[in-house]
Each structure stands twice: as C-alpha cells, then as structure tokens.
Amino acid sequence: MKQTLTTEQVQFIENALIEKCDFKDFNDVRLEMVDHLASEIEEEMNHSNSDFRTAFVKVMIKWNPLILPKTISFYSNVPYIVCKLWKSLDSKFYYGSLVLSILLTFVFYKLIESGTSLVTLLVPVISIGLIANVYLFYKKVTTKVTTTLSVYAYKRLYKNSLTFILFIALNIALSLDGNNFNLFPLYYGLIYFSILMVGRAFVAHKNIKIENQLLKVI
Amino acid sequence: MKKQQQLYKGSLNTIIMKLLEQNGKMYGYEITQKVKEITQGEMNITEGALYPALHKMEAEGFLDVEMDKVDGRIRKYYKLTENGVKETVSRMEELENFIRNMQNIVTGPDLKTI
Numbered sequence: 181m182k183q184t185l186t187t188e189q190v191q192f193i194e195n196a197l198i199e200k201c202d203f204k205d206f207n208d209v210r211l212e213m214v215d216h217l218a219s220e221i222e223e224e225m226n227h228s229n230s231d232f233r234t235a236f237v238k239v240m241i242k243w244n245p246l247i248l249p250k251t252i253s254f255y256s257n258v259p260y261i262v263c264k265l266w267k268s269l270d271s272k273f274y275y276g277s278l279v280l281s282i283l284l285t286f287v288f289y290k291l292i293e294s295g296t297s298l299v300t301l302l303v304p305v306i307s308i309g310l311i312a313n314v315y316l317f318y319k320k321v322t323t324k325v326t327t328t329l330s331v332y333a334y335k336r337l338y339k340n341s342l343t344f345i346l347f348i349a350l351n352i353a354l355s356l357d358g359n360n361f362n363l364f365p366l367y368y369g370l371i372y373f374s375i376l377m378v379g380r381a382f383v384a385h386k387n388i389k390i391e392n393q394l395l396k397v398i
Numbered sequence: 399m400k401k402q403q404q405l406y407k408g409s410l411n412t413i414i415m416k417l418l419e420q421n422g423k424m425y426g427y428e429i430t431q432k433v434k435e436i437t438q439g440e441m442n443i444t445e446g447a448l449y450p451a452l453h454k455m456e457a458e459g460f461l462d463v464e465m466d467k468v469d470g471r472i473r474k475y476y477k478l479t480e481n482g483v484k485e486t487v488s489r490m491e492e493l494e495n496f497i498r499n500m501q502n503i504v505t506g507p508d509l510k511t512i
Contacts (some may be wrong), residue, residue, distance in 0.1 A: 187470050211472040219427040219472055246446050264450040269457060393465040397472050
C-alpha cells in the first residue's frame with residue numbers, strides 16, 4: 181500500500197526548516213520546500229520500504245546544500261535558495277540603481293550646464309523617491325504574511341530612508357548658496373536612493389500577488 | 399550522463415517553460431518527475447537548479463503562482479503569464495535553431511575542415 185505522510189510528519193519537516201534552516205520569515209519558499217521534501221520522502225518510503233525517519237534523513241542530506249543558511253555577498257545566515265533569488269534581484273535593482281544614477285547625474289550636469297533650473301530636475305526625483313518610500317512603509321506595516329520578496333523589499337528600510345532624507349536635507353541646505361556644480365556627488369546620492377526606493381517599491385508591489393495566494397491557503 | 403547534464407543546463411529555463419506550456423500549471427516536484435519520465439531517466443533536473451530558475455522567472459514576470467491545499471500541505475503551482483507564453487515561443491525558436499545548426503555541424507560533410 182502506498183504510504184503518505186501524516187499531518188504530524190509534514191509539520192515535523194516544516195519545523196526542521198524553521199529551526200535548522202532559518203526559513204521562518206520566508207513563508208512562500210518554506211511551504212514550497214515542505215511540499216517537495218514531503219513528496220520525495222514519500223517516494224523514498226515507498227521505493228525502499230523505509231520508515232519516515234530514515235527517509236527524512238536521507239532526503240535532507242541531499243537537500244542540505246540548498247536549504248542550509250549561507251553567507252553570500254551582503255547576506256548572512258540566509259537559506260541558500262533565498263540567497264540565489266536575492267542575488268538575482270540585486271543584479272537587477274541594486275546594480276541597476278547604481279548605473280542609472282550615474283547616467284542621470286551626468287544628464288543633470290549637462291542640463292544644468294545648459295541653463296535648466298536645478299529645482300526643475302530635483303523636485304521630480306525627490307517626489308518619486310518619497311512616494312516610493314511612503315508606499316514601502318505602508319506595505320511593511322500592513323503586510324500580514326512575510327515572503328522572500330517582502331523581506332527583500334523592506335530590508336534596511338529605516339537605514340535607507342534616513343539616508344535618503346539626509347541627502348534631501350543636505351541638497352536643499354547646500355543648494356541655497358547657488359553653487360550647484362560643487363554638489364554633484366550629493367545629487368548622485370539623492371538620485372541613487374530615490375531609484376533604490378522605486379526598485380524596492382516595485383518588488384513590494386510584485387509581492388502582493390504572492391501574499392494574497394498565501395493568505396488564501398494558510 | 400554527467401556530460402549530457404552540462405549540455406542540458408543552458409536550456410533549463412526553456413525546458414521548464416515548454417513543460418508549463420504543455421501542461422498548464424505544474425509544481426516543482428512534478429516538473430522534476432515529468433522530465434525524468436519524458437527522458438526515461440536520462441535527464442535529471444536538480445532542485446538546486448530548478449527552484450532558483452523558477453523563482454527567477456517568477457520575479458521576471460514570466461511565471462505566475464497559484465497555491466492550493468493538497469493532502470494537508472500547501473502546493474505552489476507555476477503557470478506561464480502572457481509574457482511567459484511569448485518568451486516560450488521565442489526561446490523555443492532559438493533552441494530549435496540551435497539544434498538544427500548542431501545537427502548540420504555533426505552530420506555535415508565538411509566537419510573535418512572546421
């Protein structure tokens with residue numbers, strides 16, 4: 181007779197992922213891993229006629245490299261499978277922000293040189309960044325279940341927001357003397373944090389669908 | 399077998415997308431089993447390659463997710479989005495071209511002169 185796991189055995193797998201592999205906050209990936217591990221354990225139990233514990237240990241040994249917490253680039257003690265997704269998001273949003281900020285700063289420099297007002301250029305950048313920032317705080321407060329994307333979107337939110345506000349204040353204060361060209365490193369910082377906030381807000385928005393799906397089943 | 403796995407590696411996303419196009423929605427374990435079944439065990443998609451690929455395509459907007467409760471546990475199904483369908487067509491064309499070119503190179507008479 182085909183063996184299937186009991187609710188307690190499925191719970192045991194989930195607890196192992198939470199306690200040993202730090203999957204607590206990554207509800208979406210954790211539940212997906214639980215289902216896959218349970219399917220493999222069932223297959224192992226049926227194939228080799230072994231008990232749950234033996235099959236569990238055998239499958240977990242195979243899965244260890246993928247689920248154990250690792251320290252990769254900026255991320256410490258995060259399950260490897262989560263690190264992989266975050267790294268691919270970084271290459272899009274984090275490094276993308278760096279490059280786009282350099283380009284925009286250069287364009288701004290040229291426009292100011294040709295007589296465009298600094299205020300005309302910076303006000304939209306500040307406004308968009310602030311809107312994205314407010315949206316991120318709103319989503320962080322109202323979120324009911326954490327996911328791999330939500331943890332990524334709200335990571336270092338307070339620190340980044342403070343730095344963004346600091347850049348706005350410095351830009352306003354130091355622009356008052358009228359010597360705009362000396363302040364380009366500051367414009368760069370302002371543009372960078374604004375784009376970073378927009379990128380994170382985009383990730384938070386993408387997360388809505390996954391969050392709704394999770395809320396439907398848990 | 400190991401060398402064949404290397405050859406398949408570059409086409410992993412296309413294989414996943416094609417399977418989803420044929421089957422509508424699938425979950426991770428089902429994809430690994432389906433590939434094993436179709437290739438009669440010749441190809442084995444490892445979880446270490448499958449899930450990062452699925453998560454990346456989901457973040458890129460090619461895949462949509464749907465969650466259901468099955469046998470007391472939660473199952474995450476993947477299906478192609480509209481963009482994903484378009485991307486599958488384009489990737490399949492690329493893959494078919496690649497296979498045709500490889501076929502021409504391998505079976506062509508001028509192989510020794512390359």
